[in-house]
Each structure stands twice: as C-alpha cells, then as structure tokens.
Amino acid sequence: MKTLRSVAAMALSASVICVSSASADAHSKEGWPTSFTVGTASQGGTYFAYGTGWANFVAENLGVGGGSEITGGPMQNMALVHTGEVAFGLTTMGPARESMNGNSPLAPGLKMDNVCAMFPMYQTPFSVTALSSSGITSIADIPDGARIGFGPAGSTSDTYFPAMLETLGVNFDRRNGGWSDLGSQLQDGLLDVIAFAAGIPIPAVSQLEVQTDVNIIEFTQDELNQITAAFPVAEFTIPASTYTTLTGDARAVSMWNFAIADCTLPDSFVYEATKLTMENNDQMVSIHNSARSSVPANFNKNTVIPWHPGAAKWFNENGYTIDSSQIK
Incomplete structure (x- = not known):
C-alpha cells in the first residue's frame, strides 16, 4: 500500500x-x-x-x-x-x-x-477570476478555447470545475498548476481565466488584486440552478468584504471541507x-x-x-x- x-x-x-x-x-x-x-x-x-x-x-x-x-x-x-x-x-x-x-x-x-x-x-466556494483587461465579466463571456487554470491535478477544482463549466456550455483549454503559479500566468497573459475552488479569501486572488485589476465573476441564478442540480454543491454567497474588487455580494456554489x-x-x-x-x-x-x-x-x-x-x-x-x- x-x-x-x-x-x-x-x-x-x-x-x-x-x-x-x-x-x-x-x-x-x-x-x-x-x-x-x-x-x-x-x-x-x-x-x-x-x-x-x-x-x-x-x-x-x-x-x-x-x-x-x-x-x-x-x-x-x-x-x-x-x-x-x-x-x-x-x-x-x-x-x-x-x-x-x-x-x-x-x-x-x-x-x-x-x-x-x-x-x-469551512466551505470551499467555486469562483472564477479574470483580468479586467480581458473584458470577461460573466461565464457567458468566456471565449471558445479559453485557457483556464483549474489548480493542481486531482484537486477539488480540477475534479469538479471543468465538468461544471462544460455543463454551462464553456469550451476551454484545460491547464493545471499551483494557485500561485496560475496567478502569475494569468497576470502574464498566459491564461485567460482561473477557476478557483478554495476557501476565501484565496491568497492568490488577494495578491492579484494588489498587482493588477481583476474581475471576480459570479454565476447567474440560472447557472446556479444548473450546477446545483448536477453536482454535490450548494449555493453560496461570497461577501463583498472578502475582496477589494467586489462591490457587492457574489453568487457562487460551495462544498464543505x-x-x-x-x-x-x-x-x-x-x-x-x-x-x-x-x-x-x-x-x-x-x-x-x-x-x-x-x-x-x-x-x-x-x-x-x-x-x-x-x-x-x-x-x-x-x-x-x-x-x-x-x-x-
């Protein structure tokens, strides 16, 4: 063994x-x-x-x-x-x-x-982050073939988030790596989006906020309904106070740790x-x-x-x- x-x-x-x-x-x-x-x-x-x-x-x-x-x-x-x-x-x-x-x-x-x-x-929220300069402000904005970082291979994010995004009709190029490395790749333009599954505040997101402008993308209610029906997750709210980027609470889903x-x-x-x-x-x-x-x-x-x-x-x-x- x-x-x-x-x-x-x-x-x-x-x-x-x-x-x-x-x-x-x-x-x-x-x-x-x-x-x-x-x-x-x-x-x-x-x-x-x-x-x-x-x-x-x-x-x-x-x-x-x-x-x-x-x-x-x-x-x-x-x-x-x-x-x-x-x-x-x-x-x-x-x-x-x-x-x-x-x-x-x-x-x-x-x-x-x-x-x-x-x-x-704690609960692990599933959330999406992109650079503000990308123009991506919603799941629907993610372009076909977008390079998305899903965290380390075998992680909670890597296990569930790709299937969630596929359920929502997103077509992507899957990438893996540690959160800090993926944050650097996003900032350098090597990734279009990071699909995070981690307790909040996520250190890599907080660091990105200090260094550049980012969009923390929430799910629509319809998207939440689709995901909670198909996966072992529940609706979750990311409080506006979690990140300086947020101007209001953000809809997400979560899983307990x-x-x-x-x-x-x-x-x-x-x-x-x-x-x-x-x-x-x-x-x-x-x-x-x-x-x-x-x-x-x-x-x-x-x-x-x-x-x-x-x-x-x-x-x-x-x-x-x-x-x-x-x-x-």
Missing part, C-alpha cells in the same frame, strides 16, 4: 514545510507519535495557509513535532492519510466520497477506508488535537479567516466520512451528538 506514494506523486511532487514544536510532556501521551505531518495543497491556496498554521498551532500546544506537506490537494490527501504516510490531511466532501468509494483517479478501485473525520473546516486523520492514530492524541482546535476558534481565525466556519456546530456537514473515535468523543462530550454507527 505504501507504493501509493509513487502514484500520488504524479499529481504533484510533495515537499515538507517544517514548523516548530514545544517540548513534549510525558504524561497522557502514551502511544502518541513523536511527530506528525498535515497534507495540505499548493502554495497560494487556502489549504496551504490553513494547514501549515494549524500544524504549527497543534505542535506548539501539544508538544509534538509537526509540519505540513505540499500536496495535490483533497484527493492526494485522502490517499496519503489512508496509507498512513501523513497523520492528518485536509479534504473536501466530493473528493472524499469518490476516494472512499474506490473512484479516486490516483488509485482506481482502491476504497480508502482508513480515513476518519476530525473536525469541520473537513480535517481528516489516519484512523489508527491514538484516540487520546486525536481527542486533544480536536479539543484544541474546536475550543480556540479565535486563534484559528488568526491563522486564516475561513476558520470562522471551523466551529463545532458545523460537525453535521460531514455526510460522508466516518468519525475518528477520539474526535467523536470530544463532540459527544460537548453536546454535539455523533451516533456510534458514524464512528469508525
């Missing part, structure tokens, strides 16, 4: 970002790993910022060495957590369902059942990491604004992944009922 790393690596070469850790206390840590890694996604995206900050937060407070790994995103994180090559990861409900059902493009036929839910993160854990991790370790995260939302928000949605009440947005016993224990102790049938 460990050979899955070589398959997943084709989606994106992985590199490790190290973060600090406090000295470990000996009490109540029997069986805990000496260090852990969190699978994130490409630089310039929300997963990278959120996951790296969260790894640092857990390491410093639980006294276990921690770090984050740049990966291809949700699909690859499911694979890496399933094989135990990373302890934790970040994923989205759609890719999680595909992976658990054995439909991951990284390992067709392999049901990834060693992945457990840990806590809710959850932190995941290797199901074989000690219950007490996952319990303490969940407790730390769920009881300190102000510090999570300081890591990334999207963490405003990383609150216990959103536990029920997980309709796909079985819960890790350690995480479920914290939720059940604090009035958020997770039935035993939903626990690994």
